[in-house]
Amino acid sequence: MSKLNVAAERKDQIVRATVECITQFGYHNFSMQDVAKIAGVSKGIIHYYFLNKDDLMLSVLDRVASDIEQLIHTDMDSSNDPQKKLEIFIAICLNVVRRTKEYYQVNMDFWTQINQKEEVRLIIAKHYAKFRETCARVIEEGMKKNLFRKVDPLAYSAFIISVVDGISLQWLFENSAFDYDTLARQVTELIIEGLLPRSKG
């Protein structure tokens, strides 16, 4: 393995260990020592690959965000029908919190940093912008094909993402508050209905 790959491998190893730490001990309850132990490396080497803890955390954020993104893109390309695509998008987003509750929480942990660390805010903002973009392009496609009525694609995307985030949150707080699958079906229907051309009264 080349030197470059060794470095990449080590960094990955450490980032994964950090994610593990966050999910296991909580965002603010783990030490570099914990990361080192789980990664199976020495404490010193972490500071060789990462400037400091903040730097490491930013790498974690990047990793978590792109993992979720990749998840979505992979599945969405399986259909050509805009409505189907949207339904898949919503379904995947709604499933993230259930399939990888920890990942969603790690992600959420970073939200609280936006006020103190502009860099974190920027990454999250970029991430959400991408999401809206992805969603908006599908809506535009549907509008072009006259399958959807005329709406502001980005605004409607923000609406869609709001719903999935909001539902995920409420479920995290109390997962017996409602039947997740039923609610998922209902909100998907509402979202799609809102896009369909209005029948003349």
Place this chain on the structure above:
Amino acid sequence: MSKLNVAAERKDQIVRATVECITQFGYHNFSMQDVAKIAGVSKGIIHYYFLNKDDLMLSVLDRVASDIEQLIHTDMDSSNDPQKKLEIFIAICLNVVRRTKEYYQVNMDFWTQINQKEEVRLIIAKHYAKFRETCARVIEEGMKKNLFRKVDPLAYSAFIISVVDGISLQWLFENSAFDYDTLARQVTELIIEGLLPRSKG
């Protein structure tokens, strides 16, 4: 001032200083010393009134949650029309994050604790349950008056709250991502539309 009031006053003073600390330094970046300085009291007295930092934080959560609740209830009672009431509910919720961005963020900071501290999770869950309940009762009223179509009131409430939470979040991450007022109008319309009786095709 009577002794009883002194205690209440002091507790309030400390809780307010803590909120100030969270908004200023971040949830995990302030010390009891900071609270003491901002509250204008000694470090020791905080532990006289609060068992420990956790206990203090729970008081802060309680305070923030009930402040938001009160805000909503006060304004909602100004109308008798279910649709109007819902519109007010949505408007207020959507305004919380803008009028008191700090409050919303402090509130959000607690979300990340739900995995580590069951007590925090329970308080937040209770808080959201109340919100849904408030919302659901208005929907039920609208259904009874045949103004709304038949829906599951609690599920639809979860949906409404999802939207306002999700929009608020995205706005926090990047408040130039969309025009807040326009989006607010649009999602309100979508939410209300989803409740209105369907016109026969």
Place this chain on the structure above:
Amino acid sequence: MSKLNVAAERKDQIVRATVECITQFGYHNFSMQDVAKIAGVSKGIIHYYFLNKDDLMLSVLDRVASDIEQLIHTDMDSSNDPQKKLEIFIAICLNVVRRTKEYYQVNMDFWTQINQKEEVRLIIAKHYAKFRETCARVIEEGMKKNLFRKVDPLAYSAFIISVVDGISLQWLFENSAFDYDTLARQVTELIIEGLLPRSKG
């Protein structure tokens, strides 16, 4: 009740509460607050009656020491035979640790202070001197009556007290290390034997 009595009563109340605290929480693990709560008085009043915590502790030492002393004197006066008297003395001393294990431990807790607080050392020294004196006077009486052989009364007293203290200690460390009553009988016999006139070989 006169003012003087009120003061004495309060002091007694506080000293007793302190003894309770030591036995319950350990010599160094209780606060003035604990004393106040158990005594049923306010924290402030303790400092009215006692200069500070050290002063209070000295009162406790006095109390504990004289309680044990009184216990011994009361029972020893029941006989006139020097040998009987000594046997009673030994029996009572050996019983202190079993009847009031806590008292013996509180007493012991002060031993560790002798290096830091001369005043404590003096009180304990005085206490032990009294013990030896008490014992020595009985030995002298026995010698005068030709019941005991000629020994140094104070030295032999030190020996007697050594035995009862040492046995008590070992029993405290592990009360299943030996059968206490059997050992008590044996050492008593040895002590008395050591005092009896030697049979000519």
Place this chain on the structure above:
Amino acid sequence: MSKLNVAAERKDQIVRATVECITQFGYHNFSMQDVAKIAGVSKGIIHYYFLNKDDLMLSVLDRVASDIEQLIHTDMDSSNDPQKKLEIFIAICLNVVRRTKEYYQVNMDFWTQINQKEEVRLIIAKHYAKFRETCARVIEEGMKKNLFRKVDPLAYSAFIISVVDGISLQWLFENSAFDYDTLARQVTELIIEGLLPRSKG
């Protein structure tokens, strides 16, 4: 120096500094800071080598106890005569408090912990059990050789140790209360006499 030795050396350094602190400031009147200063290391490193203060204290107890033990064993093996051996045992024990007054006091300081910390009690109990064992084996040897009369070896050992502990204590409280050497000779004689076969009257 190898890394393994560095750790051992550092631990030893810290334990010795702690003993120094106890003798100088008293068992409960020294801080980790004090230990650090005397050991010439940083505060942090103590917690690197010892889990916490309790852990450090247990190491100190271990150290003190085994030091005393070693002292005894070294000297006792110089004779083969059971009576001589016992006399040496008694002499050494009685000398510990004089030669290393501090050591004896540190040891004593732990006694007061037996009620609060079972682990401490167990170590002390084990320590005393060893002492009795050592002593008992010599007595058994003397009995086998018909030099001593028939006694319960462990019980008599408890008696012997009682005497030396008790004498040591009284001397600590007031070292002018009696002439130590004279008393030492007297009690040794009494102890040995108690073991010799009784002359028929």
Place this chain on the structure above:
DNA sequence: CATGAATGAGATTTCATTCAT
């Protein structure tokens, strides 16, 4: 590259003592 011993700042918490009421 890699280790882990070492540092020292800083956090939470406890508590004897004071003092206004």
Place this chain on the structure above:
DNA sequence: GATGAATGAAATCTCATTCAT
């Protein structure tokens, strides 16, 4: 006499970061 709110010093312990090896 009596209260208990308030203080502030001090203690233990954690941990990111550095650096000699």
